[in-house]
Amino acid sequence: MTDLPSNLKSNPxxxxxxxxxEADTITIxxxxxxxxxxxxxxxxxxxxxxxxxxVERIRVENTDTLxxxxxxxxxxxxxxxxxGAAMRxxxxxxxxxxxxxxxxxxxxxxxxxxxxxxxxxxxxxxxxLGYHQxxxxxxxxxxxxxxxxxxxxxxxxxxxxxxxxxxxxxxTGPGFIQDMALPGMAWGRVLRPDHPKDRLATLDVAAVKxxxxxxxxxxxxxxxxxxxxxxxxxxxxxxxARKRATWTRTAALPPMGEANxxxxxxxxxxxxxxxxxxxAAPAAFRHEADYSxxxxxxxxxxxxTAVARWDGDAVxxxxxxxxxxxxxxxxxxxxxxxxxxxxVRHAHGSGCYGQNGADDVxxxxxxxxxxxxRPVMVQWSRADELSWSPFGAPMRVHLSGAVAADGTITxxxxxxxxxxxxxxxxxxxxxxxxxxxxxxxPHAPSAPNDAPRPQGGGDRNxxxxxxxxxxxxxxxxxxxRPLHTSAMRxxxxxxxxxxxxSFLDELAAQAGIDPVEFRIRHLEDxxxxxxxxxxxxxxxxxxxxxxxxxxxxxxxxxxxxxxGAYYACVATVSVExxxxxxxxxxxxxxxxxxHRDGVLNQVEGGVVQAASWTxxxxxxxxxxxxxxxxxxxxxxxxxxxxxxxETVIVEDPSAPSLGxxxxxxxxxxxxxxxxxxxxxxxxxxxxxxxxxRIAAAIEAA
Amino acid sequence: xxxxPVLETRSFSVNGRxxxxxxxxxxxxxxxxxxxxxxxxxxxxxTEGYCGACxxxxxxxxxxxxxxxLWAAAGKAIxxxxxxxxxxxxxxxxxxxxxxxxxxxxxxxxxxxxxxxGLLMQNPPATKHEIVEVLDERHICRCGAQPRILRAIxxxxxxxxxxx
Numbered sequence: 063m064t065d066l067p068s069n070l071k072s073n074p075x076x077x078x079x080x081x082x083x084e085a086d087t088i089t090i091x092x093x094x095x096x097x098x099x100x101x102x103x104x105x106x107x108x109x110x111x112x113x114x115x116x117v118e119r120i121r122v123e124n125t126d127t128l129x130x131x132x133x134x135x136x137x138x139x140x141x142x143x144x145x146g147a148a149m150r151x152x153x154x155x156x157x158x159x160x161x162x163x164x165x166x167x168x169x170x171x172x173x174x175x176x177x178x179x180x181x182x183x184x185x186x187x188x189x190x191l192g193y194h195q196x197x198x199x200x201x202x203x204x205x206x207x208x209x210x211x212x213x214x215x216x217x218x219x220x221x222x223x224x225x226x227x228x229x230x231x232x233x234t235g236p237g238f239i240q241d242m243a244l245p246g247m248a249w250g251r252v253l254r255p256d257h258p259k260d261r262l263a264t265l266d267v268a269a270v271k272x273x274x275x276x277x278x279x280x281x282x283x284x285x286x287x288x289x290x291x292x293x294x295x296x297x298x299x300x301x302x303a304r305k306r307a308t309w310t311r312t313a314a315l316p317p318m319g320e321a322n323x324x325x326x327x328x329x330x331x332x333x334x335x336x337x338x339x340x341x342a343a344p345a346a347f348r349h350e351a352d353y354s355x356x357x358x359x360x361x362x363x364x365x366x367t368a369v370a371r372w373d374g375d376a377v378x379x380x381x382x383x384x385x386x387x388x389x390x391x392x393x394x395x396x397x398x399x400x401x402x403x404x405x406v407r408h409a410h411g412s413g414c415y416g417q418n419g420a421d422d423v424x425x426x427x428x429x430x431x432x433x434x435x436r437p438v439m440v441q442w443s444r445a446d447e448l449s450w451s452p453f454g455a456p457m458r459v460h461l462s463g464a465v466a467a468d469g470t471i472t473x474x475x476x477x478x479x480x481x482x483x484x485x486x487x488x489x490x491x492x493x494x495x496x497x498x499x500x501x502x503x504p505h506a507p508s509a510p511n512d513a514p515r516p517q518g519g520g521d522r523n524x525x526x527x528x529x530x531x532x533x534x535x536x537x538x539x540x541x542x543r544p545l546h547t548s549a550m551r552x553x554x555x556x557x558x559x560x561x562x563x564s565f566l567d568e569l570a571a572q573a574g575i576d577p578v579e580f581r582i583r584h585l586e587d588x589x590x591x592x593x594x595x596x597x598x599x600x601x602x603x604x605x606x607x608x609x610x611x612x613x614x615x616x617x618x619x620x621x622x623x624x625x626g627a628y629y630a631c632v633a634t635v636s637v638e639x640x641x642x643x644x645x646x647x648x649x650x651x652x653x654x655x656x657h658r659d660g661v662l663n664q665v666e667g668g669v670v671q672a673a674s675w676t677x678x679x680x681x682x683x684x685x686x687x688x689x690x691x692x693x694x695x696x697x698x699x700x701x702x703x704x705x706x707x708e709t710v711i712v713e714d715p716s717a718p719s720l721g722x723x724x725x726x727x728x729x730x731x732x733x734x735x736x737x738x739x740x741x742x743x744x745x746x747x748x749x750x751x752x753x754x755r756i757a758a759a760i761e762a763a
Numbered sequence: 764x765x766x767x768p769v770l771e772t773r774s775f776s777v778n779g780r781x782x783x784x785x786x787x788x789x790x791x792x793x794x795x796x797x798x799x800x801x802x803x804x805x806x807x808x809x810t811e812g813y814c815g816a817c818x819x820x821x822x823x824x825x826x827x828x829x830x831x832x833l834w835a836a837a838g839k840a841i842x843x844x845x846x847x848x849x850x851x852x853x854x855x856x857x858x859x860x861x862x863x864x865x866x867x868x869x870x871x872x873x874x875x876x877x878x879x880x881g882l883l884m885q886n887p888p889a890t891k892h893e894i895v896e897v898l899d900e901r902h903i904c905r906c907g908a909q910p911r912i913l914r915a916i917x918x919x920x921x922x923x924x925x926x927x
Contacts (some may be wrong), residue, residue, distance in 0.1 A: 098868025098906055225864050232869035233861055233876065234804060234853070235845055241803035274768035274787065294794045295768060295787060297810075363814055363905050364870045365807065412870030413906040444809040659864055663911070667867050670907030693813035693903060700899040704909035 064211045069093070069148035073131035077202040079152040080109070082160075086180070086194040088113060089121040090153075093133025094145035096122075096228065097384065097414040099723050100660040101141045103227045107657050108146050110219045112153035114177035115193065117219045122227065126407040127390045135385035135486065137416070137549060138517060139626050139721030142656055146719055154212035156202065163199040164191045218656045225659065228410070239367050239382050239409035240441065247369070248277055249293040250430035250440040251300040252497070253286040254450055257687030258545055259313040261500065262286050266306035273299040280433040283502030287426065289434040293441060300443075315544045315683055321354045321748040322456050325479050328542045335515065336525060336535040343472040343531060345464035347572055353461070353561035355731075355749040357681035358454030358550055359696055364412025365447055366419030368427035371437035376403040381424040382411025388488025389421050396425050396498040396505055397432070415671070416549035419451040421487050422496040429497055448696060449688035450496065453681055454550025455481045455543075457520060459561035463530065469573040471584060474530035476562070480520030481543035483553040484513040494548075510541035513553065517623055523555035523728060526562055527621050528584040544683060551668070552622070552727035556675065557749070559620040559728020560735065564747060567616065567736045576605035577617055577736065587621070589651050589714075593630040594619050596649035596710050601632035609740035612637050616736025618729035627652040628712075629665065629725035633705070633733035637741045640753045643673050643705040643734055650709060650725060653717035661722045665709050668726030674699035676731040676749050773837040777802065778846030784833065792836045793817045793828035796843060804844035804873055808903075815902035818874035819843050825881035827874075827901065844873040847880065855926075856880045856919045865915035867906035875902050879916055883923050891916060 066074065073079070073093070081089045090109045096102040102122040110117035123130070133145050161172040164182035168175070168191060175182045175190075183190035231237050253262070261284040270279045270288060275295030280287045288303060290296035316324040369380040377397065383389045386406040394401045411420060419442050431438035442450070457480040464473040487494045490508025498505040513519035521537040570580035578598045585591050594617070597603075601615065609615070614637070619630035631648030635641055646669050652661055678697055682689035690696045731749065739745040744759040768787040775782065777800060784795045793810070796802045796819070805828060808816030812830040819828045820842035847854030853861065856879045866872040878897060882889035889897075894916055904912065 098870070100867070225861075226866075229864065229866055229869055230861060233844070233857055233866070233872055234848060236803035238806070238870060240807055241797075243801075272766055274766045276766075291768075292787070292790075292794065292798055293807075294790055294798070298789075361905050362870075363808055363816055363868075363903055411868075413868035415905075441807070444811055444813075663864060663867060663908070666910050667907030670909055671905070674907075692811055693809055698903060698905060699907075699909070701895050701902075701909050701913065702899050704913065707910050 064207055064209060066206055067144065067147040067151050069131065069133050069144050070151050070206050074206040076152055076156055076204050076206060078129055078131050079149065080156060082193045082197040084194060084197070086192060087119045087121050088115055088193060089123050090149065091123045091125060091130040092145055092149055093125060093131040094141035095125050095136045095384065095386070095408045096410050097136060098412065099664060100226050100657065101136065104142055104146060104656045104660055105149055106227055107218045107220060108150050109153045111217045112150050112215055113157050115180040119180060124408050125386055127386055127405055132387045135388060137384050139622060139724045142719045142721050146656060150214060151212070152206060154214050155206055155209050158212045159200050160193055160196050163196045167191060220655065220657050224657065237410060238364065239369070239380055239411050240364060242369055242380060242409065242439065244369060244371060244437040247437040247439055248289050248291060248434055249296045250287050250289045250427060250438040251296040252426045252440065253300050253303050253307060254446050255309050257311065259315065260309040260311055263308045263310045265303060269306050270299055270303045273302055278434040280430055282429065283504065284500035285429065285497045287430045289430050289438055297443065315685065318683060322356065322458050324544065325458055325540060328540050330479065330538040330540050332536060332538045334534065334536045335521070336533055338532045340532065342464065343466050345472050346467040348462070348464045349568060349572060350460065350462035351565060351568060351747055353459040353557065353564060353747045355457050355557040355560065357456045357545055358675055358679055359448055359681050359690055360416065360418040360451045360453070360550060361448065361696060361698065362412045362414060362418045365441040365444070366423040366451065367411065367439065367441045368424040369437065369439045370427035370431035372432055375399060377428050378405045378407065379424050379428055380407045380409045381420055382409055382414065383420045383424060384414060384417065385486065385488060388486060389424060392421065392487025392493055392495050393425060393428060395493045396495050397428055415551040416454065417452050417486050419447060425495040425497045444693070445691040448690045448692065452485060452546050452548035455483045455520065455547040457554060457557040459557055461561055461565045463565065463569060465569055465573050469575050469580070469583070471528070471569065472531035474526060475534040476524050477536040477538065478520050478524055478554065478558060479538040479540060480554060481540045481547045482510045482512040483519030483547065483549060485546070485548040512539045518554060520554040522553045522558065522623060523620055524558045525624060527587065527590060527624055528581070529586065530584065545681065551671065552724045555620065555622060555724065556672065556727040556731055559618065560731040560749065563618045563729065563732030564735050564745065567739065568745065578603055579605065581619060589628050590619065590621060592712050593628045593649040593651050596712050597630040597632050597647060600649065600708055600710050601647040603632060610743060612741055614737045614739070614741030616733045616740050618732030618736065620725070620728045622725040627720040627722050627725040629729050631729050631733050633730065633737045635734060635737040635741055637738055637756065641677055641734065641738055641751050641756070642703065645706045646730060646733070647708045648726070649712050650722055651712040652720045652722040654715045654719045655711060655713050656719055658711065661711060662709055664723040665726055666707050668723060669707050669730050670699060670704060672727045672730035673705065673734065676734050676751060678750050680750050771834065773833050775836050775839050775841055777841045778843060786833055790833045791829055792819070792831040792833055795833045796828060802843050802845055806870055806873055808871070813903065814871065815874040815878065816871045818877040820877055820881045823881060823884060825878040844876060854880060855922045856883065859919035859922060860915045863911050863915040863918060865908055865911035867908050871902065871904050875912060878902065879919060883919060888923060891920060
């Protein structure tokens with residue numbers, strides 16, 4: 063048996079991965095879906111390089127549960143690392159099968175044939191045979207593990223100007239799930255309350271049914287929705303219904319308090335998952351500090367949308383979910399139908415950074431389409447998008463440490479408090495789909511456990527990559543949270559790295575050592591040291607720069623999940639009434655690069671989003687319920703607030719390719735906080751770094 | 764008993780073509796474009812006038828179509844993203860965004876292309892500073908493509924300036 067990449071081992075049938083088309087194109091199918099991150103382009107580049115075919119002749123099919131490889135969720139920066147490795151291997155196997163078929167016709171051995179531009183040729187020959195001419199001679203209904211290990215060509219088709227394969231279409235016309243239309247399709251909207259603990263008590267169904275264009279009003283326990291001939295009429299009918307509904311408050315929300323003070327009053331499941339034995343070396347000084355981040359909204363620009371079409375007891379669902387196979391399982395359970403009766407097809411949605419409302423709206427659409435007896439598209443309102451989409455989980459971190467007289471860290475204790483960061487459909491034994499919990503015969507959600515280590519959830523990136531002497535790591539999972547949480551870009555890495563990298567600067571300052579030098583002294587991994595040096599060099603880091611007078615610079619570093627891409631950056635800020643990030647100069651090591659501009663785009667987007675979280679974003683609530691109901695309640699980093707971003711790629715082409723979408727979140731947050739401390743001489747340890755918090759820190763100094 | 768919506772017919776032009784749309788009396792221009800005219804390059808965003816994904820040109824001026832009632836578009840000339848390209852040749856701003864790969868998901872992008880197109884076609888063309896002020900006020904990008912979008916604006920300004 064040939065040793066296969068994990069995702070090919072679990073999906074060994076080659077015909078699931080690709081089809082050689084009659085029209086001289088090759089259609090590839092990946093279980094890793096396009097979320098706006100450019101994965102379709104990366105997959106096309108990998109397939110083109112490995113097959114020896116121009117990338118223009120690679121078609122990337124939208125994934126569905128009928129045929130595509132089952133590769134779980136498109137998440138965790140694993141798509142290139144795992145999905146890409148499997149795609150490359152599958153394409154290499156197919157290339158070798160076609161080379162054998164070509165050799166049988168052209169003469170000679172498969173090994174001496176070349177393949178360029180999709181054509182196999184003997185050495186020195188002008189004439190050859192293309193993939194499409196050989197398709198009848200090759201059977202792809204073969205198991206990858208039964209074939210001899212292929213020779214991987216490696217590499218990519220990347221070149222200057224190589225660009226995203228999907229953008230031209232999207233920038234000229236339709237291209238998203240919201241743009242779909244099925245024959246006979248109607249539009250649905252769901253009525254959800256303004257308070258997370260309210261449940262529907264009564265609704266004047268007859269009055270809503272009488273509204274213009276309404277086809278059906280659906281009430282199933284606490285789930286209620288409207289189906290109409292047009293989306294605008296469905297939206298109007300739901301707003302009318304809101305005025306004819308009464309609600310029961312099932313629980314009150316705890317007061318928010320400052321910096322997640324609400325966490326003090328809720329139960330916790332605590333685990334000390336790493337505790338080094340032995341005595342720590344003698345310390346010259348000790349230090350401890352608390353850090354936090356609030357709830358973060360997903361805040362996709364497009365509304366969460368799904369389309370569902372029933373045929374008897376079978377349902378077809380179009381979704382922009384991160385995981386169509388796990389969603390399929392969740393839908394089957396929620397709808398109480400057999401798994402084989404559910405087909406999920408992926409369609410592109412607007413930017414997705416974790417679990418947004420895509421999965422939940424898929425169940426909404428299936429429920430409304432079943433009741434209406436027509437295909438139905440459901441879109442969420444902006445208010446529901448900002449309040450009912452799962453949130454990025456809030457966190458508190460307490461760090462304590464000790465440093466020896468020579469500036470070596472001798473002890474390190476990291477405690478993190480956070481609700482679970484993962485509640486996707488398919489995670490755990492329950493049904494993690496919003497509407498399922500509110501039906502007359504409800505389903506229970508999965509037990510509120512966090513994502514398991516080594517990736518972790520709230521504890522992601524809590525283990526420092528640095529040598530820090532005697533370590534103690536404790537994770538407190540808070541199962542009872544006021545607002546629902548699930549995956550958001552980086553999970554716990556954002557706040558853990560923010561805390562670790564802030565704390566390192568605090569220790570370095572007390573030890574009288576330059577922060578860059580201090581980090582390098584405590585690192586052994588040469589790739590980690592290389593990105594820190596590259597970022598410092600790009601920023602012209604000067605250890606003698608004393609900062610102050612309202613401008614400063616700071617560094618941040620992490621290896622995402624301690625197993626993914628390395629990223630270090632230097633942020634330059636000015637602080638007047640508020641913090642302004644002027645520049646973020648960074649370096650990334652994501653192994654062998656598949657699509658250079660794709661990596662840069664993901665890192666830049668990660669920098670901007672992290673700066674926005676760190677400086678501005680906080681989901682609030684009150685006794686009245688959700689505090690974020692429109693964009694006016696939740697400002698993001700604007701165009702004029704966007705820093706200049708420079709990114710150096712530190713590439714080792716022999717290292718495995720790694721995803722780059724999440725590596726920037728923590729380092730950017732820390733670099734900004736460290737730059738603010740350098741500018742002001744006081745430190746703000748709670749995100750967002752608002753004017754009020756900075757003023758309070760100055761006051762307290 | 765379901766009520767039949769009260770319908771109104773409004774006439775205007777879209778991308779140089781005269782159209783008449785019969786839609787519910789309080790329909791938005793966005794709904795008319797997407798639902799009735801099948802012009803889905805204009806995106807549905809917040810539908811509350813904040814995110815700008817639905818921006819089109821009305822008589823050459825950038826306008827958010829979600830909070831523009833259809834009656835207000837009667838008799839006007841509407842340009843959507845589908846109206847910027849001439850055959851395979853993209854509009855200059857569209858082309859600049861594509862060259863700079865000024866998007867991640869691309870969902871909010873078409874609205875920005877329309878705003879920048881409108882501001883650069885006015886006489887005199889808007890400055891970069893003026894364009895950024897409008898983007899701050901009326902457009903949202905969550906993916907963090909702002910650095911590339913700002914580069915695309917620089918490119919579009921240079922190209923359009925060079926043509927005059």
